[in-house]
Amino acid sequence: MAKNVFLFSVLLLAVVLSRDFLEIEGELYTIYTRSPPVSSPTNELLTLNIFHEGGDGGGPSECDNEYRSDDNLVVALSTGWFNHESRCNKSITISANGHNVVAMVVDECDSTMGCDSDHGYRPPCRNNIVDASRAVWEPLGVPGNNRGWSDA
Known part of the structure; x- marks a missing residue:
């Protein structure tokens, strides 16, 4: 019985760790499937991305498989806010x-993923x-310091 409980605990720990962290070349990265609730405004970390081919974002945009110019008013959202493409082509x-x-x-x-060619070799967001x-x-x-976003 104790052996089964120990084995179950080890398996449970492995599942929890594999879901919460991504290990790449000895580095642990926290992964997230959810983002903070959207409010008006929602506090965020605004980062710079290059959306044109060869930019630092990896491949083309997830919503339409297209690249964009730096002159376009476009954003990428964290996995939770992106919400399985539910915000694709919507304004914020x-x-x-x-x-x-x-x-x-x-x-x-x-x-949830990163450090590969599909993600421009960047760690998970x-x-x-x-x-x-x-x-x-x-x-x-x-x-x-005074920045945030909301659904438009």
Whole structure:
């Protein structure tokens, strides 16, 4: 009985660890399947992404398999906010420094996988990422501490 309980505990621990962490070349990365609830505004970490071919985002956009220019107002959202493509081609309003910009969701910033060619060899995204094109950053006057986003 004790041997079975121990074996079950080891298997349970392995399942929990494999679901919560991604190990790549000895490095552990936290993975997320959920993001914080969306409110108005939702606090996030705004990051810069290059959406054109050869950019740092890996492949083409998840929503339509297309690349975008840095001049397009587009974003990628963390896995939880991307929500199985439910926000594809929908607009969100991004706020920072007293300014607002409306951008279209075209991609997922994968919070469950990373460090491979499909993900531009970048680690998994955190669960609160809005990965934005340069066109989104410029009118916001970023960097700034007062930023967030909401569904448009």
